[in-house]
Amino acid sequence: MARPEGELPAAGQGTDLSGFDEMHHAGACRAPYAMIRDWLEDLPPDLLRRKHEEAELLFRRVGVTFAVYAEGGNPERTIPFDIIPRVLDADEWMFLERGLRQRVRALNAFLVDIYQGREILRAGRIPEALILMNAGFRPEMQDFMPVHGAYTHIAGIDIVRLGPREFCVLEDNCRVPSGASYMLENREATMRLFPGLLGRHRVASVSHYPEDLLDTLRSVAPPHCPGEPTVALLTPGAFNSAYYEHSFLADEMGVEIVEGADLFIEDNIVFMRTTEGPRRIDVLYRRVDDDFLDPLTFRPDSTLGVPGLFGAYRAGNVALANAVGAGIADDKSVYPYVPEMIRFYLGEAPLLANVPTFDCGRAEDLAYVLAHLDALVVKEARGSGGYGMLIGPQASRAERDVFAARLRACPGDYIAQPTLALSTCPTYVESGIAPRHVDLRPFVLVGKEIRIVPGGLTRVALREGSLVVNSSQGGGTKDTWVLDA
Numbered sequence: 230m231a232r233p234e235g236e237l238p239a240a241g242q243g244t245d246l247s248g249f250d251e252m253h254h255a256g257a258c259r260a261p262y263a264m265i266r267d268w269l270e271d272l273p274p275d276l277l278r279r280k281h282e283e284a285e286l287l288f289r290r291v292g293v294t295f296a297v298y299a300e301g302g303n304p305e306r307t308i309p310f311d312i313i314p315r316v317l318d319a320d321e322w323m324f325l326e327r328g329l330r331q332r333v334r335a336l337n338a339f340l341v342d343i344y345q346g347r348e349i350l351r352a353g354r355i356p357e358a359l360i361l362m363n364a365g366f367r368p369e370m371q372d373f374m375p376v377h378g379a380y381t382h383i384a385g386i387d388i389v390r391l392g393p394r395e396f397c398v399l400e401d402n403c404r405v406p407s408g409a410s411y412m413l414e415n416r417e418a419t420m421r422l423f424p425g426l427l428g429r430h431r432v433a434s435v436s437h438y439p440e441d442l443l444d445t446l447r448s449v450a451p452p453h454c455p456g457e458p459t460v461a462l463l464t465p466g467a468f469n470s471a472y473y474e475h476s477f478l479a480d481e482m483g484v485e486i487v488e489g490a491d492l493f494i495e496d497n498i499v500f501m502r503t504t505e506g507p508r509r510i511d512v513l514y515r516r517v518d519d520d521f522l523d524p525l526t527f528r529p530d531s532t533l534g535v536p537g538l539f540g541a542y543r544a545g546n547v548a549l550a551n552a553v554g555a556g557i558a559d560d561k562s563v564y565p566y567v568p569e570m571i572r573f574y575l576g577e578a579p580l581l582a583n584v585p586t587f588d589c590g591r592a593e594d595l596a597y598v599l600a601h602l603d604a605l606v607v608k609e610a611r612g613s614g615g616y617g618m619l620i621g622p623q624a625s626r627a628e629r630d631v632f633a634a635r636l637r638a639c640p641g642d643y644i645a646q647p648t649l650a651l652s653t654c655p656t657y658v659e660s661g662i663a664p665r666h667v668d669l670r671p672f673v674l675v676g677k678e679i680r681i682v683p684g685g686l687t688r689v690a691l692r693e694g695s696l697v698v699n700s701s702q703g704g705g706t707k708d709t710w711v712l713d714a
Contacts, residue, residue, distance in 0.1 A: 246622065246696065248650040248666055249392050251315070261318040261712055264429060269313070269655070269662065277312070280422050281657050284310050287421065293414050294473050308411055309705030310418060315654045315667060315687040322433075322711040325388065325396060325671065326681055328581035331571060333384050333673045336403060336558045338574035340380035344370045344554060354573050355566045360557060364611065367519060367554035369526060373543060375552050376449040377677055382550040383409075383442070383514075384673040385685075388581070390652035397582040399649075399668060401567065403559040404551055405516050408686040408706075409438060409672050410474035413481070415686075415708040431713040433683035438672070439481035441680045442514075446482075448676035449548045450511045458511040461485045461501060463492075465517050465533045475516050489517070494537030497544040512548045513538075519553050561610040561644045562588055584649065590641035598645040599636060602629045605645045606696075607636070620696055622648050651696055654707065656689055666690045668698050669709065684709035 252262040269277075288307045317325075342348055343360055344367075350357045360366055385406025387399040416435050420427060443460065450458030464475040466488050479486035485501060492510065493500055500507040515522065521531040526539040541547045557563060565586040568579040587594040587605075598605060602621045609617035619632045636643055653664035671685030687707040688698035698704040 246648065246650045246694070247653070248664075249390060249395075249652040250664060251390065251652050251654050251667075252664075254393060261316040261321075265314065265316060265655075268426060268429075274661065277657060277662075280312055284312050284418055284422055287418055288414070291414065292473060293411065309691060310415060311656050311665075311689055311691070311705050311707045312419075312422060313655050313657055313662070314419060314708045314710045315669075315689075316710045316712065317684070318712050321394075322683055324394070324580070326683075328396070328579075329386055329671055329673050329681055330679050331575065331577060331580050332386060332398065332401070332567065333381065333675060333679065335567065335570040335574050336384065336401060337378060337380055337675060339570045340403075340552070340555060340558055341374065341378050342574070343557065344373060349570070349573050352573070354569050355563075359562060363557055363560055363563070365554075365557035365560045365563075367557075369539065369543075370552070370554040376452065376548060377675075379449055379675045380552040380555045381558060382445060382449060382552070382675050384675065385670045386673060388669040388671065388685075389584075389649055390667075390669075391649065397584055398567070399584060400561065400564060401559040402670075404556040405518070406670070406672070407471045407474055408670050408688075409442075410477040411706050412672070412682075412684070412686040412709070413438060414477075415706055419708045430710065433711040433713055435682045435684055438682045439478065441674055441682065442478070443482040443484070445674040445676035445680060446512045446514055446548075446550055448678075449550060451545050451548060453545075454511040455509070459509060460512040460514065461487050461510050463487055463489070463513045463515040463517055465521070469516070471516065478514075484514075489532065489534045492535045492538070494535060494541050497537070497541045497546050499535070499538065499541050499547045510547060512550065514550050519556065522549075522553065561586075561608055562590070562641075564644075584646045587645040589636055589643040589645060594645075595636060595640045598643075599633055602633060604648060606648050607632055607643055607645045610642055610644050618697070620648060623694070623696070648696070651690075651698075654687075654689065656691070656707075658691065658693075663693070665693075666696050666698065667707065683711035 252259060258266045288310055293308050349355055350360060381403035383406060385402035388396055389399045390396050412435060446460045447458045461484055462475055462479040464472060464486055476486055487501055491502055499510040501510050517533050520528045521533040523534045523539040524531045525536050542549050565583060568583055571577055571579045587598050589595045589598055605621045607619040651666040651668060654667050655662050656665035667687050667689045669685050669687050671681060674680040687709045689705050689707050690696055690698045691705045692703055
């Protein structure tokens with residue numbers, strides 16, 4: 230991987246992490262936030278506090294939760310919700326939507342290629358060993374073509390903003406991206422807490438996401454399935470950290486939520502056990518990782534999957550969304566090559582930039598990273614949720630030394646990036662309203678066509694100065710508004 234252009238700050242020089250202020254720029258309130266500014270100025274501080282408390286109570290009553298099992302105690306937590314919306318204007322969203330469509334088209338073309346002809350590898354655009362020796366690559370998918378060539382049917386692309394018109398992709402989520410339920414619940418909460426606020430703005434709706442999701446899933450059903458395709462959501466069960474979302478989306482789509490024990494395979498066809506007898510399943514929106522889907526093909530000790538499921542999939546009798554093997558496209562060591570995928574498959578210049586990335590498996594990159602740990606963010610190549618991560622400028626010398634030892638021991642397991650000054654939005658905190666860093670996860674649905682609900686899930690780092698927005702690391706969420714033109 231080529232080194233980022235220009236030099237990062239040397240040790241001791243510091244890094245400005247204040248970030249672009251999405252509400253105020255060049256000494257004035259930006260136009261998309263003008264009515265939010267007026268609303269906040271008219272809102273008594275005591276009422277804002279009461280609404281914040283009401284939001285917490287509302288989410289607790291509804292049961293909008295996530296689980297963190299690594300810390301012991303009661304893992305169930307209410308997802309923190311900030312009551313001040315994040316706003317994008319129509320032009321900003323139009324640009325983002327174009328970039329998202331382009332990127333996900335290229336990611337799916339890449340997945341088709343590496344499980345078929347591997348033209349991009351033969352052309353030398355991506356190192357062959359990086360793909361074929363990667364744990365995310367599934368040789369079992371060789372020469373298998375999903376309906377419409379769609380491998381990642383539900384993609385969550387994490388976007389960060391660095392300036393007025395400067396957006397870039399932080400990472401791609403092509404396996405089982407979560408957060409759509411929080412996007413929907415955040416909008417519902419805004420409508421309940423401030424019923425007149427949305428009415429004063431022309432805000433694009435997100436309520437049709439479950440309908441779009443169901444239409445997308447039905448569109449990738451096996452072509453010979455009898456009648457209207459039957460869709461079900463496959464969950465690992467109630468102890469999964471995203472179980473709330475599984476049950477929420479199944480309910481919103483009007484489909485059954487099932488566990489592995491609820492299904493069986495007969496003649497390479499998937500059936501669901503019901504009180505009225507077996508019922509054929511044509512599409513599984515699976516929230517179970519590849520390794521655990523089928524003990525006959527993958528991990529033999531898995532009790533979460535269905536014996537014979539992969540055989541039924543390869544036989545073309547059931548669709549799995551997302552497809553087995555889609556995870557190779559969101560491996561962090563593959564991420565630096567997505568712009569090249571766009572150029573190779575689409576013949577286009579990338580609309581959304583990547584963050585410059587160092588591959589610690591390369592000796593030259595490793596040496597640079599070790600010399601600049603105080604200015605870099607280091608991530609596990611196959612990590613998620615903000616775990617296994619070092620933010621150099623905010624880490625102590627001892628923490629950097631520990632990470633340096635990890636890098637020397639297993640360099641290929643890590644990538645590094647410059648520390649980005651994520652943009653900030655006004656956020657309600659204990660001391661009042663203050664800027665906090667945010668990112669954005671739009672959800673891209675791919676089937677017969679590509680659909681994107683305007684906005685997505687804004688995640689916010691609630692701790693002052695923090696750049697980690699993940700809910701498992703103390704982050705919260707915001708309602709995301711896209712203003713209609």
